Amino acid sequence: MTVSKTMDSGAQVSVSTTSRARFNSDLPQVWIGIALIAVTGFLPSLLGNSYWVHTFHLVNIYIAAAIFQNFLFIDAGQKSFGQGVLLGLGAYVTAIFFGMHGYSFAAASLIGLFAAFLGGLLFALPALRVQYFHLGFVTLSAAIVFPQLLMSLDKWTNGINGISVAVPWIHHEVIFGLSWLTIMVAVYPMLALVVHYAIRNSRLGRQMRVAALSPEAARTLGVKPGVMRFLAFIIASIGTGICGILYLPAVSFVSPQGFNMEMSFLFFMAVVVGGRGQLLGPIIGMWIVFILPNVALVEYVDYRLLIYGTLTLLTVVLFPDGIVGSVERWRKARSVLGRGEKAFRIDPFLERLKNNTQFTPSDTEYAVEVRNGVKRFGAVVAVGGVNMKVRKGEIHGLIGANGSGKTSLLNVLSGLSRLDEGSFLINGHDATRMAADRIANTGLGRTFQTPRIFTQLSLWENLRIGLDASTTSPSEGIRQLAAQLEAEFGQDNAELLSHGQRRLVEVMRVVLKEADIILFDEPAAGLSQSERADFAKLVRFLSRNLGKSVILVEHDLDLVWGIADTITVLEQGKSVASGAPEALARDPAVQHMFVGGARA
Numbered sequence: 001m002t003v004s005k006t007m008d009s010g011a012q013v014s015v016s017t018t019s020r021a022r023f024n025s026d027l028p029q030v031w032i033g034i035a036l037i038a039v040t041g042f043l044p045s046l047l048g049n050s051y052w053v054h055t056f057h058l059v060n061i062y063i064a065a066a067i068f069q070n071f072l073f074i075d076a077g078q079k080s081f082g083q084g085v086l087l088g089l090g091a092y093v094t095a096i097f098f099g100m101h102g103y104s105f106a107a108a109s110l111i112g113l114f115a116a117f118l119g120g121l122l123f124a125l126p127a128l129r130v131q132y133f134h135l136g137f138v139t140l141s142a143a144i145v146f147p148q149l150l151m152s153l154d155k156w157t158n159g160i161n162g163i164s165v166a167v168p169w170i171h172h173e174v175i176f177g178l179s180w181l182t183i184m185v186a187v188y189p190m191l192a193l194v195v196h197y198a199i200r201n202s203r204l205g206r207q208m209r210v211a212a213l214s215p216e217a218a219r220t221l222g223v224k225p226g227v228m229r230f231l232a233f234i235i236a237s238i239g240t241g242i243c244g245i246l247y248l249p250a251v252s253f254v255s256p257q258g259f260n261m262e263m264s265f266l267f268f269m270a271v272v273v274g275g276r277g278q279l280l281g282p283i284i285g286m287w288i289v290f291i292l293p294n295v296a297l298v299e300y301v302d303y304r305l306l307i308y309g310t311l312t313l314l315t316v317v318l319f320p321d322g323i324v325g326s327v328e329r330w331r332k333a334r335s336v337l338g339r340g341e342k343a344f345r346i347d348p349f350l351e352r353l354k355n356n357t358q359f360t361p362s363d364t365e366y367a368v369e370v371r372n373g374v375k376r377f378g379a380v381v382a383v384g385g386v387n388m389k390v391r392k393g394e395i396h397g398l399i400g401a402n403g404s405g406k407t408s409l410l411n412v413l414s415g416l417s418r419l420d421e422g423s424f425l426i427n428g429h430d431a432t433r434m435a436a437d438r439i440a441n442t443g444l445g446r447t448f449q450t451p452r453i454f455t456q457l458s459l460w461e462n463l464r465i466g467l468d469a470s471t472t473s474p475s476e477g478i479r480q481l482a483a484q485l486e487a488e489f490g491q492d493n494a495e496l497l498s499h500g501q502r503r504l505v506e507v508m509r510v511v512l513k514e515a516d517i518i519l520f521d522e523p524a525a526g527l528s529q530s531e532r533a534d535f536a537k538l539v540r541f542l543s544r545n546l547g548k549s550v551i552l553v554e555h556d557l558d559l560v561w562g563i564a565d566t567i568t569v570l571e572q573g574k575s576v577a578s579g580a581p582e583a584l585a586r587d588p589a590v591q592h593m594f595v596g597g598a599r600a
C-alpha cells in the first residue's frame with residue numbers, strides 16, 4: 001500500500017507504508033558476533049576448563065584472521081588463498097626476535113608486524129596487475145612455498161625443529177581467572193569485527209566495494225581500483241599479522257608444519273561456510289570448520305582436510321550464500337515477498353535543489369571539444385574523425401544508428417578508453433591522455449547503457465557513492481537532498497528496483513556527485529512515459545537551473561528534440577551534422593536518416 005505525503009517543500013512523494021526488512025543487518029551482526037566471542041572467549045576460563053581455554057584461544061585468533069579474509073575477499077574482491085602466510089610471518093618473525101635473539105616481546109612483536117606488513121605488500125603488488133584466478137594462483141603459491149622456505153632458511157628459523165617461546169606474564173591472571181592472553185585473544189576478534197564494520201560503512205569501504213564490483217564504474221566515480229586493492233591488502237596484512245603475534249604465546253611454539261597451506265584454506269573456508277560478506281560469517285564458519293574436525297570429530301582429526309572439503313562442498317550446494325548468508329536471504333525474502341516495488345521517482349527530489357538562478361548556454365566557452373577523434377578496435381573504426389563542440393551549460397544530443405560510435409565516444413570522453421588519433425578538451429584543458437579517475441575528479445560524471453547498480457549495497461548506498469565521489473563539499477541543496485534520500489531509501493533493497501528505476505538511481509547518483517559535465521548513455525531506455533517526463537524535466541533543470549553541461553546519447557528522438565540545445569548526428573563513426581534541433585529537422589541530409597523514425 002502506498003500513500004502520498006507532503007514534504008516541507010510541498011512536493012508529493014510516494015512512500016510505501018508497509019514495513020520492509022532492513023537491508024543492512026551489519027550492526028546487529030556485530031553485536032551478535034561480539035556476544036558470541038565474549039561467551040566462548042571468557043566462559044572456559046570462568047569455568048576453569050583449560051582444554052577449552054586453549055581451544056578457544058586458537059579459535060578466536062583464527063576468527064580474527066577469517067574476518068580480515070572476509071574483508072579482503074568480499075569488500076575488496078581479492079581472492080587471496082595465502083592469508084596463513086601473513087599470520088605465519090607475524091608469528092615466526094616475532095618468535096625469531098623474541099625466542100632466538102632475546103628482544104623484548106613488545107619489540108619482537110613490532111618487528112613481526114612489520115614482516116606481515118611486508119608480506120601484505122608482496123601480495124598487494126601482484127594484485128595491482130593480476131586479478132581473479134591469477135591472483136589466486138599467486139597467493140596459493142605463496143602458501144605452498146612458505147613452509148618450505150621456513151625449512152630451508154634454517155639458519156634463521158631453526159628449520160624443522162621450530163622455535164619454542166615462553167611469555168610467562170601473558171598467562172598471569174588479571175581478573176576472575178582471565179589471563180592477559182585470554183582477554184587479548186577475545187578482545188582482538190571483537191575489534192576486528194568493529195574495524196570491518198567501520199571500514200565497510202565508511203567512504204573508503206564503499207569505494208572499495210564499488211571498485212571490486214565494477215572497476216569501470218569506480219573509475220568514473222574518481223576511484224583508482226588498484227589503490228583500493230592495495231590498501232585492502234595492507235589493512236588485511238596488518239590485521240592478520242597481529243593474529244600471528246597472538247598465536248605465538250597461545251601455542252608457545254612455531255614450526256614450518258604449523259603454517260602449511262591448510263591454515264590459509266581454513267580461513268577461506270570459514271568465510272565460505274559462514275557466509276561470504278556477512279560480518280558474522282567468519283565466526284560461525286570458523287566454529288564449524290575448525291571445531292567440528294578438531295574437537296567434535298577428534299578421532300578423525302587426520303582427515304580434517306577431507307572434512308573441510310566436504311563441509312565446504314555441502315555448504316556450497318545446500319547453502320550457496322553460506323550459513324549466515326542463507327539466514328539473511330530468508331529474512332529479507334520473507335519480509336518483502338509480494339510487496340511490490342517501492343517507487344523511486346526523481347521529480348520530488350528536484351524540489352530540494354530548486355533555486356532562482358537561470359543559466360543559458362555559453363556562446364564562447366566549451367565544456368567539451370573533440371578534435372578529429374579516432375578510436376579503433378582492431379579493424380573496426382568505432383569513431384572515425386569526430387569533431388564536436390559542447391557549449392558550457394547546454395544540452396547536447398548525440399544521436400545516430402546502432403553502432404555509429406556514440407558509446408565509444410562517451411567512453412573516450414570519460415577516460416575509459418583512449419583515442420588512437422586526435423584529441424579532446426574538457427573545460428579547455430587537454431584530457432586526451434588523462435586517466436578516468438582524474439577526468440571524473442575534474443567534474444565529469446556519466447551513466448552507463450546498462451546501469452551500474454550494486455545489489456550488495458542498499459539503495460541509499462547506491463546513491464551515496466555519488467556523494468562520496470564529489471570533490472567539493474556538498475552544496476546546501478545536495479546536503480538536503482541526500483538527507484531526504486537517506487530517510488526515504490536508507491534501508492531499501494536495490495535488487496527490487498525495476499530496470500527503469502535503476503536508470504533513475506544511476507542518474508540521481510551523478511546529480512549527487514555534482515558533476516559539471518554529465519554524459520548520459522541511453523538514459524530513457526526502459527523508462528515508462530511518466531519516468532521519461534521526469535527525466536526530461538531533470539535534464540532541463542540540470543542545465544537551466546544548475547548550469548550543467550549535458551551530453552545525451554539517446555534513441556528516443558522525441559525526447560532529444562524536445563530538450564536538446566544542439567544535436568550532433570553520428571554516422572558510421574563520423575559526425576555528419578550538428579546544429580540546433582530546428583535547423584537539423586529541416587536538413588534533408590539528416591531527414592533521410594530518420595525516415596520512419598520519430599522525426600521523419
Ligand SMILES: Nc1ncnc2c1ncn2[C@@H]1O[C@H](COP(=O)(O)OP(=O)(O)OP(=O)(O)O)[C@@H](O)[C@H]1O
Pocket residue numbers: 377380381382400401402403404405406407408409
Ligand atoms: N570493445 C570493443 N571491441 C570491438 N569493437 C567494439 C568495441 N566497442 C565498440 N565496438 C564496435 O564499435 C562500433 C561502434 O560501437 P558503439 O557501441 O560505440 O556504437 P553505438 O552508436 O553506441 O551503438 P548503440 O546505439 O547500439 O549503443 C560498433 O561496430 C561496435 O561493434
